[in-house]
Amino acid sequence: MSDYHPIGCETYAALEIAIVQGTRLRVGWQSPDGRWHIEPLLPVDLRTREHEEFLIAQRAVGRPLEIRLDRIRRFMPL
Known part of the structure; x- marks a missing residue:
């Protein structure tokens, strides 16, 4: 069983807006x-896998990165 803890809807929505914009x-x-x-990351997508949610992003050097949402402690627009 996973130790994943879902994030709040407001945080999820803020990530969705950053992706769309x-x-x-x-x-x-x-x-x-x-x-x-x-x-600094460019958020590309949000995905769910095995009841866990992830941010898919591009690093400054262009390499993809996947971060489990409950591991994100803070984010802010650049």
Whole structure:
């Protein structure tokens, strides 16, 4: 069983708006190994897999990245 905790609707909606508008975000999240990351990202999509939700984004260097939504601690438009 997963330890995933769903995020709030308001947060999910803010991510959807950033995707639709093509807004780059500064995102802070904690990886599964406990390390903290802060990066500018271009959000591309939101996906659900096995009852967990993920942000699909592009890094500045163009590499794709997938972040489980409950690991995101903060984000703000750039």
